[in-house]
Amino acid sequence: MRADPAGSNRRSPTPRPSARTADHRRSVINVRKAMESVAEHSVIESVFVRHRNALLLRGQFTPLYTDYYLHLMRHHIRHAPDLDQMLKDTLAMMALHLTARPWHETIAWTVNLRAPRLNLFVTGSSLKESITGRIFTHDVREPDRNFFYSQTTAPNLAEPRTSTVEVDGKDPVGWIQQFYRQSEQRPARAFRLPDEHFALVAAQPDCDLAWLDALDNDAVALLESTEETSRLETRRFRFDCGCTLERILPVLGGWRDRPDDLFQGAEAIRIQCPRCGADYQVTRDMLDG
Ligand SMILES: [Zn+2]
Numbered sequence: 001m002r003a004d005p006a007g008s009n010r011r012s013p014t015p016r017p018s019a020r021t022a023d024h025r026r027s028v029i030n031v032r033k034a035m036e037s038v039a040e041h042s043v044i045e046s047v048f049v050r051h052r053n054a055l056l057l058r059g060q061f062t063p064l065y066t067d068y069y070l071h072l073m074r075h076h077i078r079h080a081p082d083l084d085q086m087l088k089d090t091l092a093m094m095a096l097h098l099t100a101r102p103w104h105e106t107i108a109w110t111v112n113l114r115a116p117r118l119n120l121f122v123t124g125s126s127l128k129e130s131i132t133g134r135i136f137t138h139d140v141r142e143p144d145r146n147f148f149y150s151q152t153t154a155p156n157l158a159e160p161r162t163s164t165v166e167v168d169g170k171d172p173v174g175w176i177q178q179f180y181r182q183s184e185q186r187p188a189r190a191f192r193l194p195d196e197h198f199a200l201v202a203a204q205p206d207c208d209l210a211w212l213d214a215l216d217n218d219a220v221a222l223l224e225s226t227e228e229t230s231r232l233e234t235r236r237f238r239f240d241c242g243c244t245l246e247r248i249l250p251v252l253g254g255w256r257d258r259p260d261d262l263f264q265g266a267e268a269i270r271i272q273c274p275r276c277g278a279d280y281q282v283t284r285d286m287l288d289g
Contacts, residue, residue: 041129041236044099049201050228052208056220057096058199064091064131065196067239075279082170083135087120089172089198093190094122095131095237096200097176100188102154103127103235110149111167111175117142123275124237132241134277148175150183176200187212191220241276248273248280249287256287 044059065088072078079087090109098107108123119140122133145166152161165182167175173190180188180202188202189212199220203212223229251274255262263269268283 041238042095043234043236044095045234046099046232047224047229048204048232049223050230052211052227053204053206054208054212055100055202055204055232056199056223056229057099057202058193058197058220059092059095059099061088061092061095061196061198064095064237064239071239071241071276071278075277077134077277077279079135083116083118083137086170086172087122087133087135089192090120090122090175091131091133091239092196092198093172093176093200094124094133096190096198098124098126098131098237099233099235100200100202101126101152104156105152105154108151111172112141112143112147112149113170114143114146116170121275126235126237128242129236129238130240130242131237132239132276134273134275148179150179173198189213189215191215191217193217193221241273241278243273243276243278245280245282245286248278249282252282252287259284259287 040063042059042061042064044057047056047058048054049056068088068091090111094107094109098105101107103126106123106125106128108121111120113120117137117140119136120133121136122131124131146168148165148167150163150165163183165179167178169175173192176190177188180186184202186203186207187209188200191199191201193199201212201215201220203209219226248271249256251271252262263284268281271280271282272278273280
């Protein structure tokens with residue numbers, strides 16, 4: 001979280017009162033409304049592969065990515081294309097992983113990368129049918145290796161369950177495989193398929209590991225015609241943080257009692273949601289309220 005007194009006017013749009021601008025703005029709003037009305041959840045299917053003893057999770061992520069891009073647009077967030085892809089891939093991996101896990105778990109991953117130096121955060125919950133995340137590129141500690149931190153909370157866990165694994169490379173599809181091997185204690189393979197489809201195949205007890213090892217994109221795409229399968233369940237997810245100004249004001253902590261130091265003469269400051277990067281304007285009277 002960064003309180004940013006100096007940057008309060010950084011993102012204000014430049015007013016350009018021409019008819020063309022007004023038309024353009026109207027059409028952008030219309031497109032946005034249309035996208036909002038068609039944006040649906042991404043549905044993740046869970047399929048048991050009988051004689052191989054493996055669980056196939058798969059989904060198509062265009063609906064979730066549509067909401068993700070609306071969020072970026074709404075909050076004026078821009079990522080370099082490679083970082084944008086990395087966050088989108090990690091969101092897909094999280095949705096597949098949540099579907100492989102019990103319903104009541106809330107899971108958060110933080111990936112601390114050495115190069116490019118960044119923290120990537122994603123979190124989600126099957127029960128809330130939501131998933132969110134963001135990238136931090138400022139004030140990130142430089143690690144000597146890449147680390148993948150996982151935290152699981154659930155009603156039946158007195159303490160969150162955490163694990164840290166070291167990961168190689170910059171590809172989230174590769175990270176998840178390393179995470180399964182080191183932390184979940186069972187192998188899994190992840191696949192990036194055409195048209196924003198992703199799949200995860202996780203070993204179950206007595207899994208045919210040679211078969212799992214030999215899987216490739218084509219084999220995964222054809223799996224239901226080549227193997228005996230049964231569909232277990234579906235879950236759905238949308239990109240949604242659920243944050244509001246009231247919910248994130250507590251991140252200001254002790255600054256709330258020192259408004260002069262916080263505002264430094266500015267009328268308003270901006271604060272960011274630590275989970276999704278949503279940008280909120282805070283004025284002094286909001287703190288009094
Ligand atoms: Zn948020």
